[in-house]
Amino acid sequence: MIRASTFLWIGLAGAVGVGTYQLKHRVQALEDDLFRLNRQIVAEQDAIHVLRAEWAYINQPQRLEALAQRHLAMQAMVPTQMGQVADLPRRPPPPAAPPAPVMAAVPVPAAPIASPPPVPPARAALVRPAAEPRPAPQTAPAADPAPPAEPRAASERRPAAAPARPAPRPNSEPSIADLLAAMRPPPADRTGDPYAGGGPASGARRMPAAQAPARGDVALTGAPASRSE
Amino acid sequence: MATRLSDVLSFLPARLKIEGSAKQTIDVARNRLLVGGIMFALAFLVVGFRVVDLTVINEGREPRLANAHRLTTLEMDRADIVDRNDVLLATSLRTGSLYANPRQLLDPEDAARRLARALPGVNEAELLARFRSERTFVWVKRSLTPRQQAAVNRLGIPGLFFQREERRIYPHGQIAGHITGFTDIDNRGIAGAEQYFDERLRRSNEPVQLAIDIRAQHILREELAHQVAEFRAIGGSAMVMDSNNGEILAMVSLPDFDSNTPALASPEARFNRNTLGVYEMGSTFKVFTFAAALEYGTTNFNAVYDASRPIEIGRFTIHDFRGQNRRLTMPEVFMYSSNIGTVRMAMQFGRERQREFLSRLGLTRAAQFELPEIGPPIVPNPWRDINMMTVAFGHGMAVSPLQLIAAVNASVNGGLMVRPTLLRRPEGAEFPRERVMTAQTSEQMRRLLRLVVERGSARSAAAPGYLVGGKTGTAEKNVRGRYRQNARMSLFAGAFPITAPRYSMLIILDEPQATARTQGFATGGWVAAPMVARLVPRLAALWGLPPMDETQPQVRQQLFVNAALSR
Numbered sequence: 001m002i003r004a005s006t007f008l009w010i011g012l013a014g015a016v017g018v019g020t021y022q023l024k025h026r027v028q029a030l031e032d033d034l035f036r037l038n039r040q041i042v043a044e045q046d047a048i049h050v051l052r053a054e055w056a057y058i059n060q061p062q063r064l065e066a067l068a069q070r071h072l073a074m075q076a077m078v079p080t081q082m083g084q085v086a087d088l089p090r091r092p093p094p095p096a097a098p099p100a101p102v103m104a105a106v107p108v109p110a111a112p113i114a115s116p117p118p119v120p121p122a123r124a125a126l127v128r129p130a131a132e133p134r135p136a137p138q139t140a141p142a143a144d145p146a147p148p149a150e151p152r153a154a155s156e157r158r159p160a161a162a163p164a165r166p167a168p169r170p171n172s173e174p175s176i177a178d179l180l181a182a183m184r185p186p187p188a189d190r191t192g193d194p195y196a197g198g199g200p201a202s203g204a205r206r207m208p209a210a211q212a213p214a215r216g217d218v219a220l221t222g223a224p225a226s227r228s229e
Numbered sequence: 230m231a232t233r234l235s236d237v238l239s240f241l242p243a244r245l246k247i248e249g250s251a252k253q254t255i256d257v258a259r260n261r262l263l264v265g266g267i268m269f270a271l272a273f274l275v276v277g278f279r280v281v282d283l284t285v286i287n288e289g290r291e292p293r294l295a296n297a298h299r300l301t302t303l304e305m306d307r308a309d310i311v312d313r314n315d316v317l318l319a320t321s322l323r324t325g326s327l328y329a330n331p332r333q334l335l336d337p338e339d340a341a342r343r344l345a346r347a348l349p350g351v352n353e354a355e356l357l358a359r360f361r362s363e364r365t366f367v368w369v370k371r372s373l374t375p376r377q378q379a380a381v382n383r384l385g386i387p388g389l390f391f392q393r394e395e396r397r398i399y400p401h402g403q404i405a406g407h408i409t410g411f412t413d414i415d416n417r418g419i420a421g422a423e424q425y426f427d428e429r430l431r432r433s434n435e436p437v438q439l440a441i442d443i444r445a446q447h448i449l450r451e452e453l454a455h456q457v458a459e460f461r462a463i464g465g466s467a468m469v470m471d472s473n474n475g476e477i478l479a480m481v482s483l484p485d486f487d488s489n490t491p492a493l494a495s496p497e498a499r500f501n502r503n504t505l506g507v508y509e510m511g512s513t514f515k516v517f518t519f520a521a522a523l524e525y526g527t528t529n530f531n532a533v534y535d536a537s538r539p540i541e542i543g544r545f546t547i548h549d550f551r552g553q554n555r556r557l558t559m560p561e562v563f564m565y566s567s568n569i570g571t572v573r574m575a576m577q578f579g580r581e582r583q584r585e586f587l588s589r590l591g592l593t594r595a596a597q598f599e600l601p602e603i604g605p606p607i608v609p610n611p612w613r614d615i616n617m618m619t620v621a622f623g624h625g626m627a628v629s630p631l632q633l634i635a636a637v638n639a640s641v642n643g644g645l646m647v648r649p650t651l652l653r654r655p656e657g658a659e660f661p662r663e664r665v666m667t668a669q670t671s672e673q674m675r676r677l678l679r680l681v682v683e684r685g686s687a688r689s690a691a692a693p694g695y696l697v698g699g700k701t702g703t704a705e706k707n708v709r710g711r712y713r714q715n716a717r718m719s720l721f722a723g724a725f726p727i728t729a730p731r732y733s734m735l736i737i738l739d740e741p742q743a744t745a746r747t748q749g750f751a752t753g754g755w756v757a758a759p760m761v762a763r764l765v766p767r768l769a770a771l772w773g774l775p776p777m778d779e780t781q782p783q784v785r786q787q788l789f790v791n792a793a794l795s796r
Contacts, residue, residue: 053322056400076766
């Protein structure tokens, strides 16, 4: 009797011990997970921070303007290209009545519709981005047919290896460019580098050459045609 | 009480019988011991509970929480500076600086050779000399990029260590150098907004948002640089300001510098002409003489001034530049920028009221602005009659361009003085405005300023559709007390659309040289005004300001000048 209860207690104590041990280990593993994730978050934040700096750097208006001049056949807007909806001619009344023979003789009514108003809507749309915060890269490709930019870029024989670098800036000090250029460590060995970003971000770090944002901005910063006066 | 206690404390020898006063004494001692013991027990109990509470029950998670918090937000030593559209103007990036402990280096020669190969700008011989020293700490290179750090780690040399540092980066440093300023090697702001907001940038992680629009900044700089190059000027400055709330939207001073490399900049390039420089502003000051005369009621559009002869006072003679040499109506005086007529107008209200009016416009005290580089104006003291006369047409008193644009702005925006600010004003925020002249005076000034663009010296500033109004000015430069004929400042100060100003602007070129195209002139009308015609449409397109029909009847009526104007 005494023996049985003793074994029972020993068994219980053992079970509790094993349980506690397991629990402790699981908690420790979770804590390690948490710590690792937090570290990863900070690394990602750091990467985002660097990318924001780089984004601001490659979005320098003077650089965008140079790119727009090189790759886009667009000019700065002049006031005469702008108009307001109120200025549009009123829509002519639908030809409800059967066309009278006089109408056939005089083809005038078609003219107000066919002759475009001073402002094509596409132009008006170009004005709009000016009011918004500038970098709107997601919307721009949708609005514009992106392909034309690519073949032209290729035909210019631009080196594909380092497309994002604004290397041909003649007067720029190399420091910031170099610094930002080298900001992304080689993904091969991240072990010794405490500032290396996480894996997923490094894919996004390579910036395609002057994609659509330049196009969205051309209305803002394109060189004025009047310059060549 | 005593008997009961003795029962309880039965461990005391029972046979010991003490009687009388001795027993009483022992009872008292027992009671004291007991009370003391209970108190100690309670105290230990409280401490014990608190320990359990701290470690197990309530705040057991605390250290972990503290760790988690610290680890999940990226804290930089210095906050960012952004423009009005949240574009980064200044930020901190983490870098590492490499140092070595020479005593731990196994093979200094090999280490120096390999490091020199891996890091650009490191001299092998120099490094080896440092490695051979007896010290335990020598810098190898400051501010390594992560790529370079990885390269150093790959070398696997013991005795090398990284010191974590932050480095200030200015993505738009080339075009906004004067605004952001820069920091020293210890990341302390020593110029521009970096210095003015130093405390705030270091204490808070919240970015400082400026009123600047970096796109407008670029446009303004490009146009000004074009003008400076065309007329071979030694420099220039330009500003665009929101007429209603005083936000400085763009501010350029040429020559300028890149805030990423301030050490390479010359002192001239680092000099912010807009806030630190003070200049005699020439005919643009006539705006204030006219506004004062209208405000004090000493003139009206039908007044006539005799500008047929120069005014002689003491050893001075006041001429007109390309004078009309006849009697001029008041708007004609403004249109032709007649010094003589303006002086006669100032004499009508007198020097005390002139001084009072200019003080009201903030021209006699240093400007209040969110930059450390502020130049105090040079004001005549005492203010004699001759000073009154020269100040009436903008000589003998020097103010900073920032003061000038604020005062011109108050003259056109309905008569409200708004302090210029470098910080973006939150939507709907209240800010102080001071009435410095009646709305009617301001309205008449707008008509006059438009007249100058339509028929006067600023005709080349007309940007069709945007109703530019403004005044040109040309000031001979006062170099060491002497006015030099061929060194001048050429200015344009104005606003658009002038019927209800949204933006005020000021353009100054320092010592422009006449070109063949300008027929030998380098005055404000020839040099500064043409830039306005290019600048305004670009800015208007940027900010979505629609062009308007300048010939509309109500516009014509708003700008009508009811006076005899000959041409």
